[in-house]
Amino acid sequence: MSIPLHTLRAGVIGTGFIGPVHIEALKRLGVQVTAICGSTKNAKATADTWGIPEVYGDYNYLAMCQSPTVDVVHITSPNKVHVVQALAALAAGKHVVCEKPLGMTANETRRVVAAVGKKGAPVFAVNYMCRFFPAVLQMRALIQRGELGQIIHVQGHFFQDWLLQQADYNWRLLASEGGKLRAVGDIGTHWMDAVSFMLGARVEGVFAHLETFHKKRLRPKGEVKTFAAVDPADMVPYKVDTEDFGSLLLRFGKSKHGFANGVHSNASISQVAAGWKCSLAVGIYGTKGSVRWDLQQPNEILLGRRDEPNQVLQRATAGFTKDVAGFTDYPGGHPEGFPDSHKMHYRAIYEHIASQRRTPVLFATADDGHHEVQLCEAILKSHQKRQWVEL
Ligand SMILES: NC(=O)c1ccc[n+]([C@@H]2O[C@H](COP(=O)([O-])OP(=O)(O)OC[C@H]3O[C@@H](n4cnc5c(N)ncnc54)[C@H](O)[C@@H]3O)[C@@H](O)[C@H]2O)c1
Known part of the structure; x- marks a missing residue:
């Protein structure tokens, strides 16, 4: 038996770029957003904008985790506080939707996996919503289903350009704030998680090369929200300790369905690729055919065949089958995109909670989030040692 989603109540930590994306998606699902936590000024402003009754200023997430009117805690704060906030929410018996990456190091994310593994622990999801x-x-x-045959190789990129200029600034640029890997940790893990999810196999070996184009950058004297513009006259120089771009060779393990075994993949990850705003692009090549897709054109898949005409499959038309029923709401020709992926992700998580875990777990678990952080560490090690690293 399942309860209606509107009876579940969410509390959101973080009021920057992605916090309101969570709030909007939850409201579109009919989920109540009962609490918000952030700086005193921004938490109040976000509450006023969205009509959120409980406000926890001064980043007081501990108080929010104790609120009896919160069932699910959404963590949309910067990476370095994800684990401490996730552990607090779990200890308070709340279900958690935590932004990616799950944490800064595998040592700390392992603690989340252990907490979620305890008997009776709440539901935990990491926001790899590209799935x-x-x-x-x-x-x-x-x-x-084997419609592409045996998968041979996968190729793609995740490109952005919002950190192209020397004066572009965000906390992610600092290893102490976002983790030792920046482009790979921030967007590369989206690519790797999505490909693992599609193949049904995890990465087992990596060979990586990372580059920092801007060895020195300029930063504002105070903090800024993601994608916010700052006057360069108001900035100070600093030495950059994270990568702007990287090249990854990945070897995947075996899938249960048997159509992806030891797949080879190469991916290019960059936050300094002029013209690309948020392009997660992937090509998956099998013995019977291929698929190509780009997040910037999310409603279409290019289906490639060698001996038959290629096809363009369009969302909510005959090319998309009952496989995606429940994960798309609007008819063909009415595009769905980034905000809808969040909505579909939270629907899957909340339905899992509402059904007392009877629905399949398609979302990324704590273990999946931990795996991505382990991968980042292997990628850094490979880059430093200039050799393949096995996981
Ligand atoms: N899934 C996605 O598509 C996606 C997209 C963007 C960001 N993210 C992730 O979301 C997180 C936030 O990114 P953002 O781009 O929104 O950053 P942001 O800088 O725009 O916002 C971060 C917010 O967290 C608040 N904050 C800072 N310290 C805090 C603390 N100790 N406790 C509570 N709140 C605190 C800030 O005041 C700000 O409101 C990051 O982990 C990032 O990787 C995910």
């Missing part, structure tokens, strides 16, 4: 684009779910289903 929930209908196109990604459709490509996954095509692979699982």
Whole structure:
């Protein structure tokens, strides 16, 4: 038996770029957003904008975790506080949706895996919501059914340009704030998680090369919200200790369905690629055909065949099948995109909670989030040692 989603209540930690994306998606699902936590000024402003009744200023997430009117805690704060906040929410018996990456080091994310592994622990999801684009779910289903044959190799990129200029600044640029890997940790893990999800296999070996184009950058004297513009006259120089871009060779393990075994993949990750705003692009090549997709054109999959005409599969038309039922709401020709992927992701998590875990776990678990952090560490090690690193 399942309870209606509108009876579940969410509390959101963080009021920057992605916090309101969570709030909007939850409201579109009919979930109540009962509490908000952030700086005193921003928490109040966010509460006023969205009509959120409980406000926890001064970053007082501990108080919010104790609120009897919060069932699910969404963690949308910077990476370095994810683990401490996740552990507090779990200890208070709250379900958790935590932003990616799950934490700064595998040593700390291991603690979340242990907490979630305890008997009776709440539901825990990491916000690798790219899994929930209908196109990604459709490509996954095509692979699982063997419609692309045996998968040979995967190629792609995750490119952005918002950190192209020397004066572009965000806390992610500092290893002490976001983790030792920046482009790979921030967006590369989205790519790797989405490909693992589609193949049904995890990365087992990596070979990586990382580069920092801007060895020195300029930063504002205070903090700024993600994507916010700052006057360069108001900035100070600093030495950069995270990568701007990187090249990854990945070797995947075996899938249960048998169509992806030891797949080879190469991915290019960059936050200094002029012209690309948020392009997670992937091409998956099998013995019977291929699929290509880009998050910037999320409603279409290019299906490639060698001896038949290629096809463009369009969301909510005959090319997308019942595999994606429940993960797309609007008819063909009415595009769905980034905000909808969050909505579909939270729907899957909240339905899992509401059904007392009877629905399948398609979302990324604490273990998946931990795996991505382990991968980042292996990638850094490979770059430093200039050799393949096995996981
Ligand atoms: N899934 C996605 O597509 C996606 C997209 C963007 C960001 N993210 C992730 O979301 C997180 C936040 O990123 P952002 O771009 O929104 O950053 P941001 O800087 O725009 O916002 C961060 C917010 O957290 C608040 N904050 C800072 N310290 C805090 C603390 N100790 N406790 C509570 N709140 C605190 C800040 O005041 C700010 O409101 C990051 O982990 C990032 O990787 C995910």
